[in-house]
Amino acid sequence: MSTGEHIFARIRAGLGRGPLSAETVAQLESRIAAHAPNLIPARSRVPEAERLALFEQMAEEVGTTFAHAASYADVPAALLAYLCEHGLPEQLRMSPDAALGRIPWNVEPGLQIARGRAEPADLVGVTPCFAAVAETGTLVLVSSGERPATLNFMPDTHVVILAASDVFGTSEDAFAKLRAAHPGGPFMPRTVNFVTGPSRTADIELTIVRGAHGPRRLHVIVVRDSGAPP
Amino acid sequence: MKITSHAFKANAHAAMGNRTLRGALERMETGGFSAARVAAVARLPEFDELRDRAVEIKNHTLAHLDFYLERFEREVLAQGGQVHWCATAREARETILSLCRKADAKTATKGKSMVAEEIALNPFLEQNGIAPIETDLGEYVIQLADQPPSHIIVPAVHLNKEQIADLFLKHHAQYGKTERLTEAQALVGEAREIMRQKYIDADVGITGANFLIAETGTTIIATNEGNGDLTQMLPKMHIVISSIEKVLPTLEDACTLLRLLARSATGQESTVYTTFSTGPKRPGDLDGPDEYHVVLLDNGRSGMLGTELQDALRCIRCGACLNDCPVYRSVGGHAYGWVYPGPIGAAIDPLFIGLEEAADLPGASSFCGKCEEVCPMRIPLPNIMRYWREQAFEREVTPLSQRAGITVWAWFAKRPALYRRAAGIAVAALALLAGRKGRLRRVPFAEGWTAFRDLPAPEGRTFAQQWRAQARKRAS
Numbered sequence: 001m002s003t004g005e006h007i008f009a010r011i012r013a014g015l016g017r018g019p020l021s022a023e024t025v026a027q028l029e030s031r032i033a034a035h036a037p038n039l040i041p042a043r044s045r046v047p048e049a050e051r052l053a054l055f056e057q058m059a060e061e062v063g064t065t066f067a068h069a070a071s072y073a074d075v076p077a078a079l080l081a082y083l084c085e086h087g088l089p090e091q092l093r094m095s096p097d098a099a100l101g102r103i104p105w106n107v108e109p110g111l112q113i114a115r116g117r118a119e120p121a122d123l124v125g126v127t128p129c130f131a132a133v134a135e136t137g138t139l140v141l142v143s144s145g146e147r148p149a150t151l152n153f154m155p156d157t158h159v160v161i162l163a164a165s166d167v168f169g170t171s172e173d174a175f176a177k178l179r180a181a182h183p184g185g186p187f188m189p190r191t192v193n194f195v196t197g198p199s200r201t202a203d204i205e206l207t208i209v210r211g212a213h214g215p216r217r218l219h220v221i222v223v224r225d226s227g228a229p230p
Numbered sequence: 231m232k233i234t235s236h237a238f239k240a241n242a243h244a245a246m247g248n249r250t251l252r253g254a255l256e257r258m259e260t261g262g263f264s265a266a267r268v269a270a271v272a273r274l275p276e277f278d279e280l281r282d283r284a285v286e287i288k289n290h291t292l293a294h295l296d297f298y299l300e301r302f303e304r305e306v307l308a309q310g311g312q313v314h315w316c317a318t319a320r321e322a323r324e325t326i327l328s329l330c331r332k333a334d335a336k337t338a339t340k341g342k343s344m345v346a347e348e349i350a351l352n353p354f355l356e357q358n359g360i361a362p363i364e365t366d367l368g369e370y371v372i373q374l375a376d377q378p379p380s381h382i383i384v385p386a387v388h389l390n391k392e393q394i395a396d397l398f399l400k401h402h403a404q405y406g407k408t409e410r411l412t413e414a415q416a417l418v419g420e421a422r423e424i425m426r427q428k429y430i431d432a433d434v435g436i437t438g439a440n441f442l443i444a445e446t447g448t449t450i451i452a453t454n455e456g457n458g459d460l461t462q463m464l465p466k467m468h469i470v471i472s473s474i475e476k477v478l479p480t481l482e483d484a485c486t487l488l489r490l491l492a493r494s495a496t497g498q499e500s501t502v503y504t505t506f507s508t509g510p511k512r513p514g515d516l517d518g519p520d521e522y523h524v525v526l527l528d529n530g531r532s533g534m535l536g537t538e539l540q541d542a543l544r545c546i547r548c549g550a551c552l553n554d555c556p557v558y559r560s561v562g563g564h565a566y567g568w569v570y571p572g573p574i575g576a577a578i579d580p581l582f583i584g585l586e587e588a589a590d591l592p593g594a595s596s597f598c599g600k601c602e603e604v605c606p607m608r609i610p611l612p613n614i615m616r617y618w619r620e621q622a623f624e625r626e627v628t629p630l631s632q633r634a635g636i637t638v639w640a641w642f643a644k645r646p647a648l649y650r651r652a653a654g655i656a657v658a659a660l661a662l663l664a665g666r667k668g669r670l671r672r673v674p675f676a677e678g679w680t681a682f683r684d685l686p687a688p689e690g691r692t693f694a695q696q697w698r699a700q701a702r703k704r705a706s
Contacts, residue, residue, distance in 0.1 A: 004315035008296045014535030035480040041276045117516040136500040145514030188446045194504035199456040203368035204414040214456025
């Protein structure tokens with residue numbers, strides 16, 4: 001008997017039963033297949049028009065900052081303004097994401113953009129965003145060849161480009177979007193990062209300090225008209 | 231870590247005389263997580279209902295634990311990862327060592343993991359030539375101090391800024407850092423800078439898991455610093471060490487439990503980072519580990535199923551029971567003498583290290599019930615402690631003097647008339663002995679009390695007498 005089987009045997013002995021019947025197994029399989037949401041807090045069920053405001057309120061509480069762009073064409077100016085305001089370098093590392101690539105970055109020639117995974121010297125990272133959760137002010141970032149997860153953690157400043165239409169009520173909604181993107185097949189990317197504010201720690205005398213190991217600053221540029229990028 | 235649970239009473243005495251620790255425990259009480267938890271719970275009207283749902287989910291999962299673990303394993307394999315089953319702490323240590331050797335590892339970065347503490351992984355890796363590097367700031371501090379964690383969530387909460395400043399000065403000179411920093415912000419900044427290179431140089435990254443998802447073969451960690459992420463994405467091998475009871479059926483079930491975890495732990499709406507990891511690096515990915523291993527540890531947990539201890543398997547390690555426990559708040563975590571302190575430690579430590587070693591821990595409770603009240607998973611902690619006390623009595627672990635005392639008391643308690651008369655005599659005698667002062671400096675068999683304070687003397691009548699008098703008054 002392998003160690004795994006040995007552990008299963010002990011589990012069954014503890015539960016006072018043998019292997020599960022085919023009927024029970026079918027029930028359990030269908031519970032997974034249904035993956036039904038459980039209780040959803042009322043807070044998250046706001047009308048669509050108020051969802052973005054709730055998201056921003058919850059995210060600002062934990063130190064996320066915001067800028068707004070009317071459309072994707074206005075994102076470069078919003079990004080440059082943020083970098084200037086905080087005295088940050090205009091060199092940045094961006095996800096090699098096709099949609100981000102279609103933004104007309106050349107309207108701001110000051111921005112020096114490198115694409116790829118994060119390197120240790122990168123100070124500013126710019127990434128797209130899969131979804132956002134209003135209930136807790138959370139960004140949902142998914143990894144792929146176009147979206148290396150190192151960009152979410154290594155640069156000191158993380159700038160996220162978020163389409164207003166990608167703001168959902170709950171994390172369950174964000175997972176529903178992920179499931180819908182891969183119907184019937186495995187849908188989980190290697191990494192899904194829920195990010196709720198900049199990195200922090202309270203390990204020294206319970207004093208909250210930002211920028212423990214991840215980004216010190218988390219800035220979101222919300223694109224209101226989120227039609228496809230030009 | 232060296233187990234000192236058998237010396238709980240001596241540890242507790244020493245702890246209460248430790249001024250630095252007193253300062254730390256006072257900080258916890260005034261600016262700590264307990265008040266933040268109350269505020270966070272008040273903001274979520276559905277909190278209690280979510281607790282009920284979470285208990286149902288976890289009970290359902292535990293009742294079908296074999297099914298969900300098998301499904302979890304199948305999904306991890308399907309995503310290109312590997313699962314390693316370990317019945318004992320020793321098997322888990324050896325499995326992790328052989329994985330590290332396979333990766334030809336010299337250093338392994340580590341995210342915070344209580345299971346890694348449970349199996350005493352760090353000293354074992356060190357003995358075998360692999361340097362474990364704790365990356366969570368609190369864990370890093372206690373690694374420098376060569377101490378075990380004193381809290382499940384904030385492992386270095388017993389140390390103050392001055393002590394941490396001294397540790398950094400001593401250990402960071404090798405990196406050319408010779409200035410003694412004293413501000414929290416500056417200390418965090420220095421640790422961050424030093425740790426960056428270590429993440430990059432490490433061959434293996436080891437993290438724990440808060441939850442495992444059967445549906446997708448996903449492991450989840452909830453953190454605030456981001457260290458757990460850098461630990462798992464930069465080295466070529468990611469090892470997850472988890473115990474078997476952490477599995478949940480679906481992502482939606484995890485969403486429900488996540489609503490309880492951060493609120494109960496620190497009073498946050500959500501931790502800063504909640505990371506869902508599924509398998510190794512995919513084709514085309516620019517980062518992520520080449521290999522993904524999940525080490526699943528039983529270590530006696532399967533034996534808790536079907537017993538009085540099964541409810542403790544619902545624990546999500548939020549630490550709320552520590553933060554609100556009057557005993558923990560008086561003696562801190564180290565006094566408990568093993569990995570899991572506080573009420574949850576009193577409930578599960580006897581199973582891991584033996585009742586002989588841990589018999590005093592279930593006794594370290596006033597049964598005020600606060601731990602059960604704040605537990606998001608509604609674990610009946612006082613009942614479990616009572617169970618261990620009974621076990622200790624039955625297995626004759628309890629000292630003879632206590633056993634004799636309980637036997638004598640029980641003999642009287644079963645004879646109410648005699649009990650009342652004896653109590654009346656005792657109360658009158660104590661009142662007489664106390665005299666006008668109304669206090670007793672010393673009482674036979676109660677030195678544990680009178681060594682530190684006087685015993686206020688009874689005023690001449692027993693509880694039963696007063697109760698009857700009151701009932702008569704109300705009736706008339």
